Each structure stands twice: as structure tokens, then as C-alpha cells.
Amino acid sequence: MKLRISSQLLIVLLFVGAAFPEDRNWEEANGLLVKATELQTFAADQRPKYHLSVKLSFLHTTKGTLTGTYGRDYVAPELWADRLEVGDFRQERVRIQKQGWTKKSYDLPPLQVDHFFKALNTTTYQMAQSDIVNRLHNRKLEGEEVRCIEFRNAVGRNSVEGEVCVNRSAGTVSYWKYGKREIWYSHYVPFAGRVRPSHFIVAEASVTSVEADVTYQLANELSAESFSPLKDAEVSDICSNNRALIAKSNPEPWFPKTLSRAQFRGPVVLRVEVDETGHVVKEAVIESLHPILDTSALEAVKAWTFEPRLCDGKPVNAVTRLDVRFR
Numbered sequence: 001m002k003l004r005i006s007s008q009l010l011i012v013l014l015f016v017g018a019a020f021p022e023d024r025n026w027e028e029a030n031g032l033l034v035k036a037t038e039l040q041t042f043a044a045d046q047r048p049k050y051h052l053s054v055k056l057s058f059l060h061t062t063k064g065t066l067t068g069t070y071g072r073d074y075v076a077p078e079l080w081a082d083r084l085e086v087g088d089f090r091q092e093r094v095r096i097q098k099q100g101w102t103k104k105s106y107d108l109p110p111l112q113v114d115h116f117f118k119a120l121n122t123t124t125y126q127m128a129q130s131d132i133v134n135r136l137h138n139r140k141l142e143g144e145e146v147r148c149i150e151f152r153n154a155v156g157r158n159s160v161e162g163e164v165c166v167n168r169s170a171g172t173v174s175y176w177k178y179g180k181r182e183i184w185y186s187h188y189v190p191f192a193g194r195v196r197p198s199h200f201i202v203a204e205a206s207v208t209s210v211e212a213d214v215t216y217q218l219a220n221e222l223s224a225e226s227f228s229p230l231k232d233a234e235v236s237d238i239c240s241n242n243r244a245l246i247a248k249s250n251p252e253p254w255f256p257k258t259l260s261r262a263q264f265r266g267p268v269v270l271r272v273e274v275d276e277t278g279h280v281v282k283e284a285v286i287e288s289l290h291p292i293l294d295t296s297a298l299e300a301v302k303a304w305t306f307e308p309r310l311c312d313g314k315p316v317n318a319v320t321r322l323d324v325r326f327r
Contacts, residue, residue, distance in 0.1 A: 025133040029149040032166045033125035036173045039195055041123045048192040049075050051219045054120070056212040058086055058112040070116070070212075075222050078238075084113065094230050098238050101230040108271055111286050114321065115202045116210045119183045123196075125164060125173060130154045134161075141165055142186065146174050153178070172197070180205045191216045239311035245274055245318050246307040253300035255326045256292055264289055267323035268297035276315040278306040286321065297324040 042048070054070040068086025081094045090105040091113070127133070127149075134150040141148075146165040153160045165175035172195060176183045181204055185197035202210040229235075253268075255261065269287035272280055283301050285294050301324060309318035 025136055026127060026131070028136060029133050029151065029164075030127040032147060032149065032171075033127060033164065033173075035171050036166055037124050037126065039171055040173070042192070042194060044077075046193075047074075047076070049219045049222045050192070051217040051222075053215045053217075054212050056086065056116060056210060058110065058116075059207070059209050060087065060110060060112065063087060070120075073219065073222055073226065075224070075226070079224060079227060081227050084116075086110075086113075089113070092230055092233070094227055094233075095238065096224075096227055096229065099229075100236050100238055101233040102236070103230050103233040108284055108286065111204075111269065112202075112209045115181070115204065116212065118181075119185075119200050119202045119210065120212070120214070122176065122183070125176075127151070128153065138168070139165075141174050142184070144174060145169065148175070170195075182206075189216070192218060237311060237316075241310075241312050243310040245278075245309050245320055247304065248278065248307055249303075249305045251300055251303050252327060253293070253296040253324055255296070259290065259292065261326070264293060264326070267325045268294050270297060270301055270322045270324060271319065272301055272304075272322050273317065273319050274306050274308065275317050276308050278308045278315075280304055281317075293326065296326075300324065 050073075052070075052072040052074065056068055056070060058066045058068070060066050066087035068084065068089075070082065070084045070086075072080060072082040074080040078095060078097050082092070084091045087110075088105065089109060090103075091109065092101075092103045094101045130153070132152045132154075134152060137148055137150075139146060139148060145168045147168050148163055148165040150161075150163045153162055160179045162179070163175065163177040164173060166172065167174050170188065172188050173185055175185070181202070183203075184201045185199075187197060187199040188195045189198050196214070196216055198214050198216075200210075200212055200214070201208060266289055267287075268285060268289045271284050271286050273282035275281045280302055283298050285298065288294050289297075301322060308315040310316070
């Protein structure tokens, strides 16, 4: 009997011991990212007033390389204005307290616009409790020594592979990958007690889609009088508490026997508008896979239903991006 108890205890200790390296990897990874966040991100009560200006280029799928500019005047989370011009696309936005104004040259922005804003506005990094750190390792990236975190992020029944690399001497993020999207950050500059990257490149499926040079400038002269509502613009109420759309029913699209599944593995990317009842009222293709598959995805999404977006507890219309996959 004593021998049996000792054996069971040994097995338990072996399992506990085996878990420690994973815990240590997660803790080290999260520590690196928390430090990077502190170096790059302002606390809510420390955000300065600033001008931000960007020179950028997009690689458009049909129009080739497009150049443009982006500018933002910022006073507070409830008081800012920005303007993006690239190719023939124009977008202006103003936020004043609980309302926002948006004016666009056409309703469906290029997908590269989403890539640009994602890279520009990602400054906070943290491991989720559900993230699994596959490994931590050192390597050289663009001639710099970096510490890289390879991880797997669980999203419902699916999981996405990702990687973040932190400059070992500076503590700043040099590389960020999630699924097929990659972002390289470089040329960090001091700004109001923090550091911010003045250059970044975004790639999707290993193809460069955005490259940008960013300039930061303090702007103490900005005040509430510096901003006014846009004329002939779409007006929306801003939520203090927001709940995103939640899918209820999402019938799968049909895949025609005339096409090869091995050849068409990616998703059809759609822009979808969902009304306050949770039904799709408008849909359009952002990223095509094949004309027949595009049509199949559009038809399938028309039948999808959602728990609507909530703005301060009230159901409201929402616009979202959907990746429709064929199984």
C-alpha cells in the first residue's frame, strides 16, 4: 500500500513539474509585452495633445502602388479629428464628445485602410490567459537582437498562430504577426516621455500592403474650438459601453464541384452591415477569392443572424468585416 501511494505521488509531482516551464514561458512573454506597452503607451490621464502626420503608400490589388497622407489632431479620446487621402479615396472624421462625423469619398474603403489603422493604433500588447506560448527564442531581425514569442491564440473552436518580437536592448516591439498579417516597426523616436515607431510596414500573406513614415508633434494650442462638425457627413452617437455583434446563425456557403478546394483555400472577405434586429441589410466583397465563390459567400451571409451591437444597452446598426470560409 505504501508503495502504491508513493508511486501516485511521484506521478503527480511529474505532472506538476512538467507544467512549470510552460508557466514560466507565459510569464516571461507577458512581462516582455507589458514592458513594451509601458514604453509606448500613455496612461489615460497622461495623453498629450498632438499633431500626427503620416506619408504612406498602399499596394492596391488592381491599381498598383498608391501614395497618400494621413493627419490627426488629438486633444482627448472625446475630441479629435483626422483625414486620410490615398489614391482616389478620401476620409474625414471628427469626434466631439458623444458624437462622431464621418465623410468618405465612397462607402467601401480599400482593405489596406484597415491594415494601416491596425498598425498605427496597435500600441498595447498583452498575453491572454488562453494564449499558449509555443516557444521563446532569440534571433536577429533587421540587424537587431530580438526576443521572439511564438504563440497560439484560441478563438472559439479555432486557433490562430502568432509571433511578437521585442528588441532586447530597447524593449520595444519590432515585429508582430497574427495569422497571415505581419507588421514591422522601426526607427523609434522619443515623444512626450514615451517612444513611438516612426516607420512601419504591413504585409498580408507575405505581400507588402502598406508602408508608412510617421511624425509626432506636441500641439498645446489645440482646444475644443479647434474642432467643428463636418458638413454633409454621416453622424453617429458614440457609446460609453459597447457590445460587439455576436453571431447566432451562420449557414455555410456552398462550394461548387467545378472548382478545386486545394486551389481555393482562403476566405472571401466581406463588409457587412447588420441592423438593430441582427439581420444583414447590406453586403459587399472586400477581398475576392473567385467570382463564383464570392457570389456563394454573399448569398450565405444574407441568411446569417446576430445578436445586434449594443450601444449603452440599446441595439444599433453595425458594420463589420467577415471572413467567409469554405469547409
